[in-house]
Amino acid sequence: MTTADIPLPDDAAGDDGAVESANIGDLVHKRLIKAHFTFAVVFLLTSMTAGFLVSLNFLNHYPFPDVPWLSSGRLRFLHTNEIAYGFLVNAFVGAMYYAVPRMTGRPVASLKLGWFIFFVWQIIVFSASVGQALGFAQGVEWGETPTGFRPGSFDLQYIPVDLLVAVGALLVAFQFLMPLAKAFNKRLYVTGWYLTSGLIWLILTYVMGNVLPEWGMPGASGAATAGLFIHDLVGLFVTPMGWGLMYFFVPIILRTPMWSHALSVIGFWALAFFYPLNGVHHFLLSSIPMSVQYGAVISTMAVEIVVTTVVVNFFATMWGQGHALRSNLPIRWFYTGMVFYFITCLQCAFHTSLTMQAIIHFTDWVPGHAHLVMLGVFAFWNFGIITWLWPRLTGNEWHSRRLNHWHYWLTLIGLVIMFVDLLAAGVIHGNMLRDLVPWMVIVEAMKPYWGVRTFAGGMILIGQILWAYNLWKTARTPKPYDYRVDLVAQEVN
Amino acid sequence: MDRIQSILSVAGVGCFALAFVLSAVYPWAITSGTVTEATIAEVAERITPEFVDLAERYPAEFDRAHPGVREALTPQSVLADLGGSGDREAGLAAWREAHAKSLRRGRDIYVAEGCWHCHSQYVRPVSNEDIRFGPVSTWLQDNNALQRPVMWGTRRVGPDLTYEGGLRSNDWHAAHFWEPRNVSPGSVMPRFRWFFEEGFRLSRTIDPSIAERTGLAPETEYPIAGVYLTQADAEAARQRHIDALPSALRAEGERLNVTPARTLNSDGLSLIAYLQWLGTWQPTATSQED
Numbered sequence: 001m002t003t004a005d006i007p008l009p010d011d012a013a014g015d016d017g018a019v020e021s022a023n024i025g026d027l028v029h030k031r032l033i034k035a036h037f038t039f040a041v042v043f044l045l046t047s048m049t050a051g052f053l054v055s056l057n058f059l060n061h062y063p064f065p066d067v068p069w070l071s072s073g074r075l076r077f078l079h080t081n082e083i084a085y086g087f088l089v090n091a092f093v094g095a096m097y098y099a100v101p102r103m104t105g106r107p108v109a110s111l112k113l114g115w116f117i118f119f120v121w122q123i124i125v126f127s128a129s130v131g132q133a134l135g136f137a138q139g140v141e142w143g144e145t146p147t148g149f150r151p152g153s154f155d156l157q158y159i160p161v162d163l164l165v166a167v168g169a170l171l172v173a174f175q176f177l178m179p180l181a182k183a184f185n186k187r188l189y190v191t192g193w194y195l196t197s198g199l200i201w202l203i204l205t206y207v208m209g210n211v212l213p214e215w216g217m218p219g220a221s222g223a224a225t226a227g228l229f230i231h232d233l234v235g236l237f238v239t240p241m242g243w244g245l246m247y248f249f250v251p252i253i254l255r256t257p258m259w260s261h262a263l264s265v266i267g268f269w270a271l272a273f274f275y276p277l278n279g280v281h282h283f284l285l286s287s288i289p290m291s292v293q294y295g296a297v298i299s300t301m302a303v304e305i306v307v308t309t310v311v312v313n314f315f316a317t318m319w320g321q322g323h324a325l326r327s328n329l330p331i332r333w334f335y336t337g338m339v340f341y342f343i344t345c346l347q348c349a350f351h352t353s354l355t356m357q358a359i360i361h362f363t364d365w366v367p368g369h370a371h372l373v374m375l376g377v378f379a380f381w382n383f384g385i386i387t388w389l390w391p392r393l394t395g396n397e398w399h400s401r402r403l404n405h406w407h408y409w410l411t412l413i414g415l416v417i418m419f420v421d422l423l424a425a426g427v428i429h430g431n432m433l434r435d436l437v438p439w440m441v442i443v444e445a446m447k448p449y450w451g452v453r454t455f456a457g458g459m460i461l462i463g464q465i466l467w468a469y470n471l472w473k474t475a476r477t478p479k480p481y482d483y484r485v486d487l488v489a490q491e492v493n
Numbered sequence: 494m495d496r497i498q499s500i501l502s503v504a505g506v507g508c509f510a511l512a513f514v515l516s517a518v519y520p521w522a523i524t525s526g527t528v529t530e531a532t533i534a535e536v537a538e539r540i541t542p543e544f545v546d547l548a549e550r551y552p553a554e555f556d557r558a559h560p561g562v563r564e565a566l567t568p569q570s571v572l573a574d575l576g577g578s579g580d581r582e583a584g585l586a587a588w589r590e591a592h593a594k595s596l597r598r599g600r601d602i603y604v605a606e607g608c609w610h611c612h613s614q615y616v617r618p619v620s621n622e623d624i625r626f627g628p629v630s631t632w633l634q635d636n637n638a639l640q641r642p643v644m645w646g647t648r649r650v651g652p653d654l655t656y657e658g659g660l661r662s663n664d665w666h667a668a669h670f671w672e673p674r675n676v677s678p679g680s681v682m683p684r685f686r687w688f689f690e691e692g693f694r695l696s697r698t699i700d701p702s703i704a705e706r707t708g709l710a711p712e713t714e715y716p717i718a719g720v721y722l723t724q725a726d727a728e729a730a731r732q733r734h735i736d737a738l739p740s741a742l743r744a745e746g747e748r749l750n751v752t753p754a755r756t757l758n759s760d761g762l763s764l765i766a767y768l769q770w771l772g773t774w775q776p777t778a779t780s781q782e783d
Contacts, residue, residue, distance in 0.1 A: 047522050054638075056685055057681065060674075060681060062683065065683060065686075066684070066687075068687040069685055071606065071685075072683050073606045073607030073610065073611075073683060074605070074606065074607060076610055077607060082676075099497050118634070122779050123713055127617055135602070135605035135606070136605065137604060137605055137607070138604070138605040138642070138645060139609060139642040139643075140642045141647055150601075151597075151600070151601050152533070152597065152638060177504050181744075184498050188498065196502070196505075197502075197505045200506065201509055202503075202506070204506070204509050204607075205509075205717065208513065208517075212517070213641065213642035213643065214642050215641075217517070217521050217525060217641070218525055218530045218635065218636050218637060218638065218641045219524070219525055219632050219633075219634075219635030219636045219637070219640045219641075219643055220520060220523075220525065220531075220635055221517065221521035221524050221525040221632075222525050222528070222634035222640065222641055222642055222643045223515055223635075223643040223645050224520040224521070225517040226519075226642060226643065227516070228512065228513065228516050228517050232512070236509065255747075257734045272505055272508040273508050273511075275513030276508060276511075277511075277515060277516065277536075279512060279516045279517075280516045280520070283615075283645060284706050285542065285617040285618060285619055286615055286617065286630070286632050286645065287632035287635065287708075288520050288524075288525075288632070289519075289520050289523055289524065292516055292519060292520045295515060295516070296516065346769070354619075357619075358617070358619035358620050359620065360673075361617070362613055362647075362648055362649040363648070363649070364648075364707070366647065366648065367648070379691050407647045425566070428739070433621075433622075433625070433649070434619075434620040434621055434623060435619055435623050436624060438679065439652055440625070440678070440680070443650075443679055443680065443681060444577065444679050447681075450681075451689070452664050465661075484721070
């Protein structure tokens with residue numbers, strides 16, 4: 001298959017978001033996208049502030065030790081949940097309001113439904129955080145959103161957030177599956193595959209993870225299900241959304257088709273098959289039957305093959321246009337994220353081996369890995385998408401392009417410092433555990449690493465604050481935006 | 494093309510279903526699915542000595558959380574039958590119910606405060622964990638209603654708690670929740686002041702002549718065990734102490750004072766009861782299959 005045969009996303013051929021010649025731009029509800037992006041950034045800031053505060057606790061300098069609803073144990077729920085459900089979901093949904101109508105040439109189900117989903121979703125995220133602050137968190141990692149029921153019973157004690165999330169996910173799926181399903185009759189671009197599946201998988205995953213471990217399965221089997229939930233949430237929702245949007249935005253910005261359409265479809269199906277099988281690798285060397293654990297380890301290694309096909313495809317697409325990394329900030333966010341994606345998956349393939357698990361499980365290695373995935377990959381991609389779309393949505397030129405570069409470098413350097421620091425801490429912690437070093441000696445040995453982690457987190461947080469300020473000033477300051485500034489000049493053969 | 498796409502969409506859901514069967518249903522079918530899950534009442538049946546000790550140390554708060562239980566059977570006769578009332582079984586049933594209630598509440602607090610993000614509850618067969626913490630975890634010992642959702646945890650900033658029950662005293666836990674660094678210097682655990690509330694206790698000063706002989710400081714208030722929720726309760730207790738003194742020692746009663754003190758509240762009591770239970774329940778041998 002040559003590149004000439006490859007269908008492009010509808011608007012990749014030339015028109016651009018800011019200057020609409022075709023009617024297709026009318027399908028995009030810009031105010032709705034702006035609203036979603038705004039709350040994505042708000043939750044990004046609150047989540048990172050919470051993360052930064054929790055890191056201070058590890059240095060015994062926590063500012064609110066005696067305020068129950070601000071205690072560091074409860075703020076940790078907010079840190080992870082607001083990033084997943086507040087930032088990522090808002091950013092993905094906003095980006096889909098741009099990508100899906102333009103790709104399929106059809107409007108989303110309903111604009112009114114869109115605003116309804118928008119308000120309901122912010123209420124969900126807000127009430128989840130408030131519920132966690134009040135002590136109604138659920139004991140499932142990444143699914144700490146309150147069930148609303150007294151544990152072990154069906155007495156309602158708080159807003160049933162889990163139920164609302166499931167309904168919200170259903171509505172989001174309905175909203176976007178209307179145009180996507182109609183486009184099925186045409187040849188559906190791979191982005192359509194990723195988004196369609198991701199939306200359906202999210203509903204299944206969320207219901208499975210929030211219902212079964214709480215009401216169905218005790219002990220080891222509950223842990224297996226919880227592990228499956230954690231992995232499916234990342235692998236079957238966040239990853240398909242992320243890659244789906246990359247397949248949409250990268251060809252548009254680079255103004256070139258994907259290198260290989262066949263490879264992108266292989267990548268999709270290998271993801272669909274192998275990713276969910278990894279679930280149990282979150283609880284290795286546990287009392288879950290070993291046959292299940294071995295299966296999870298092997299399929300985790302298989303995922304690395306998937307990852308390689310996808311990453312190769314994107315880097316081959318970029319071939320000959322390396323200058324875009326320098327001249328085009330969104331492209332730089334995207335490709336930095338892809339490098340991190342490759343690193344993080346390669347890391348997975350190794351550290352899920354039982355040999356490495358013996359050392360690094362239960363240590364800071366794992367948060368290091370998690371930050372690279374959630375921040376380094378998926379947040380980076382959303383930073384790129386929002387950075388690319390913001391002037392097109394507001395119609396205003398950036399308040400300061402330099403601040404955007406500060407955002408990139410502070411986040412990147414902060415993240416790399418944090419990642420290396422936590423990895424080192426994890427290896428040392430794991431070895432000290434194995435060597436039966438007294439507990440408090442281990443804690444003391446970890447404190448310098450936790451200090452570096454706080455410093456790195458501070459860098460990242462400052463980067464986001466600068467970016468949020470820049471987004472705000474850009475939206476408020478009328479200054480006509482000329483999209484040609486951001487076109488990547490090129491000679492497509 | 495349409496048909497192929499439909500088949501492929503089914504395949505997409507099929508991938509999810511396959512993984513669900515292989516990594517959730519299958520492990521369930523060969524572990525928890527083969528035996529009945531132990532209920533909270535079952536795991537609470539053996540009352541830990543620490544739970545009884547909590548009732549003795551924090552009587553007022555215990556009575557508030559579990560009214561009538563101490564009257565049904567005195568703490569002293571829960572663990573050892575010291576004779577007395579014929580309703581021992583009825584009394585024990587009340588205690589077991591109180592124990593179960595405390596475990597449930599304690600576990601809920603363990604979840605709500607995020608304890609499980611820094612403490613694990615699973616001992617692996619590697620890295621000398623069996624030497625440091627205790628026997629390697631089995632799925633059978635987690636097959637109970639207090640492990641739903643499972644509290645295996647994700648990170649060990651603090652030590653594993655699988656076998657925490659009975660390792661430390663109730664007082665240690667209370668002091669630790671008040672200020673972890675007081676009992677464990679260098680600890681990074683947050684303090685949990687909201688597990689405590691204001692109360693009153695009795696304390697006494699020393700007769701200066703005795704103080705001179707014994708070297709004790711006469712100005713210091715020496716506390717007497719027991720914390721009371723209201724000043725009136727404490728005053729009443731002071732009066733009972735004085736009335737119990739022989740007339741020759743009545744003057745000593747003048748030295749008894751009611752002073753402000755802090756006591757664990759029912760959340761703190763329940764969490765400690767839960768921690769003291771961890772690892773003390775063993776599944777019955779009959780359900781052992783492999």
